[in-house]
Amino acid sequence: MTSKSERMFDVLVVGAGPAGLAAATSATRAGARTAIVDAGVAPGGQYWRHPAPSEDGVSAAEVAHLHHGLATYHRLVAGLRAVAQFSEHHVWTVTRDTDGFVVHVIDRTGGGERAVELRSRRLILAPGAYDRQIPFPGWDLPGVMTAGGVQALLKGHGVVAGPRVLVAGTGPFLLPVAAGLSESGANVLGVHEAASPLAWLSELGAVIRNVNKLGEGASYARMLARHRIPVHTRSVVVSAHGTDAVERVTTMRLDRKGRVVSGSERTIAVDVLAVGWGFTPQLELPLALGCATRVDVDGSLVCEVDDEQRSSVEGVFVAGEACGVGGAALATVEGEIAGTVAAGASSVAPRLRRSRAALRRFAQAMHRSHPVPAGWVDRLSDNTTVCRCEEVSFGALRSMQQDLDAHDGRSAKMLTRAGMGYCQARTCGYAVGCILGQEASRTSGFAERPVSSPLTLGALAASSPTERA
Amino acid sequence: MSQPHFSFDGSQIPFRPGQSVGAALTAAGVRSWRSTRRAGRPRGLFCGIGVCFDCLLVVDGRPNERACLRLAEPGMEVSTQEGTGHGDLEV
Numbered sequence: 001m002t003s004k005s006e007r008m009f010d011v012l013v014v015g016a017g018p019a020g021l022a023a024a025t026s027a028t029r030a031g032a033r034t035a036i037v038d039a040g041v042a043p044g045g046q047y048w049r050h051p052a053p054s055e056d057g058v059s060a061a062e063v064a065h066l067h068h069g070l071a072t073y074h075r076l077v078a079g080l081r082a083v084a085q086f087s088e089h090h091v092w093t094v095t096r097d098t099d100g101f102v103v104h105v106i107d108r109t110g111g112g113e114r115a116v117e118l119r120s121r122r123l124i125l126a127p128g129a130y131d132r133q134i135p136f137p138g139w140d141l142p143g144v145m146t147a148g149g150v151q152a153l154l155k156g157h158g159v160v161a162g163p164r165v166l167v168a169g170t171g172p173f174l175l176p177v178a179a180g181l182s183e184s185g186a187n188v189l190g191v192h193e194a195a196s197p198l199a200w201l202s203e204l205g206a207v208i209r210n211v212n213k214l215g216e217g218a219s220y221a222r223m224l225a226r227h228r229i230p231v232h233t234r235s236v237v238v239s240a241h242g243t244d245a246v247e248r249v250t251t252m253r254l255d256r257k258g259r260v261v262s263g264s265e266r267t268i269a270v271d272v273l274a275v276g277w278g279f280t281p282q283l284e285l286p287l288a289l290g291c292a293t294r295v296d297v298d299g300s301l302v303c304e305v306d307d308e309q310r311s312s313v314e315g316v317f318v319a320g321e322a323c324g325v326g327g328a329a330l331a332t333v334e335g336e337i338a339g340t341v342a343a344g345a346s347s348v349a350p351r352l353r354r355s356r357a358a359l360r361r362f363a364q365a366m367h368r369s370h371p372v373p374a375g376w377v378d379r380l381s382d383n384t385t386v387c388r389c390e391e392v393s394f395g396a397l398r399s400m401q402q403d404l405d406a407h408d409g410r411s412a413k414m415l416t417r418a419g420m421g422y423c424q425a426r427t428c429g430y431a432v433g434c435i436l437g438q439e440a441s442r443t444s445g446f447a448e449r450p451v452s453s454p455l456t457l458g459a460l461a462a463s464s465p466t467e468r469a
Numbered sequence: 470m471s472q473p474h475f476s477f478d479g480s481q482i483p484f485r486p487g488q489s490v491g492a493a494l495t496a497a498g499v500r501s502w503r504s505t506r507r508a509g510r511p512r513g514l515f516c517g518i519g520v521c522f523d524c525l526l527v528v529d530g531r532p533n534e535r536a537c538l539r540l541a542e543p544g545m546e547v548s549t550q551e552g553t554g555h556g557d558l559e560v
Contacts, residue, residue: 057486149517422522
């Protein structure tokens, strides 16, 4: 057992993105003995992803122009001085203890793998989210990447994913990805946004209360215009082509109902396709603890929390995307509330409550304006891969439904192995749920993962069984 | 000062300290470094943040390392992962 595992914290925060950083700084400011645990090499999560600290490598300064709200980031990181920080520490599960929680962590610093246990009276879970994907013919070709992955290469490593990039999917996140690529020297061939530019007109109430969020979008739009990057709305990538890597993609126009317009195919030569359809929150840890969930406007399974970010489980708070995807500004506010309350404060500043309410309204308007357009299942062919890990085709899922009359997630796992591979359905879970005709997020068989981050049996065997004592 | 390198399937790949193995390979124009277990299809970076496990490769003899997370180190021996990466154990 290590000295780290002997320590008992008042508040332990999992995740060092906007929500987690705000939670930890608020908790420590309120006097709690606080720890923050994160898988990344530097604080920031995906939104404020930073390069690994190094002597003469990629520097934070050279990627600063890719970031938004860096002043907030620096203020939050400066607030961590009295916080015990564990980076490159992957939480694989959390268990209850008599006086709190045991957080089971794999320390991967320096490429190693060492089991560590941390203890805390209260937990704040701020696990964040990752790009939501839907399958299409050719999406398993190298060079087809998630929009977030392309952004991570830029922000975290100073690497442009390829010379010619096409950005596609839906949501405001596509704009900073395209702008960052272009600023970094890529030839961005275009942004293909599935939503209608008019969708926002029906959401004016939420928009007016969040003029600064609109300003953020407008600044990216200006940058795209300056770089002469065309933004095609109601346009979707229907297939990717190539032998050993993507060489071309086919786009099609969408009608008002989100259906492809026949005859509108265009084929474009690319090196990289960056694609994303919103985000999926990481719910492994809240689900492992039994936190109550609900289905959000975007169809994602998210945690139910009260006005002070408390989950249904005593002592467990949840903040950020895991309570509903809403972006960094909302996550920061939720983190500040969670940190303050978890540290024992009796009340939350009214300005935080007001800010959270306005930002949540904006997030819901965003989700309504950027739906995954219907009809994508019809564009799959029998040999289109749906589960990338286990190489399960659409045809295998379809014949399971037709021949065996099986339609639930558990059957899909048992009969086809969809969702049973390395990623444990993180990538295909949403899509398989849609294909089966179930509301994706309710197929909890796809969201529950007893081990939230993979570890070897060796590391497990080496962990000290303290709680059995 | 000369740039550090690691080897990939016998060729030398330069990297900047702080970059992942996957980032350095991408910068060097390498697109794929795994062949899938069933169809033997090429795979490389997909999610880029440790979620999807598509970018698995072999580092210093150890298979199933995520190229997007594993930081590059000078002299590292990196190779393409064929199938499970445990070729000698396959039945």
